[in-house]
Amino acid sequence: MKAFDKCPVCGGELIEKEVEKLLRGGDNFATMKVRADVCSHCGERLYSRKTIHLFETIQTKLEKRETSEFKPLGQSFLVQN
Ligand SMILES: [Zn+2]
Helix, strand or coil: CCCCCECCCCCCEEEEEEEEEEEEECCEEEEEEEEEEEECCCCCEECCHHHHHHHHHHHHHHHCCCCCCCCCCCCCCCCCC
């Protein structure tokens, strides 16, 4: 059961796709691939409640630096100018 039939922003058609989501918790970032309904018109992404809950869990872990189960993926740098 989908939450939306059409895009709630523009009314465009939603297509289920695998997308890459960037998550941030504190100074830490993680990316993950998830299924989302993506609007073919404006690009709005809609996630299921289960997926949103998963994002929140990961963000909390990032914030607490509980990242041992995540695979390292390069480093982040802060450029000061
Ligand atoms: Zn849209």
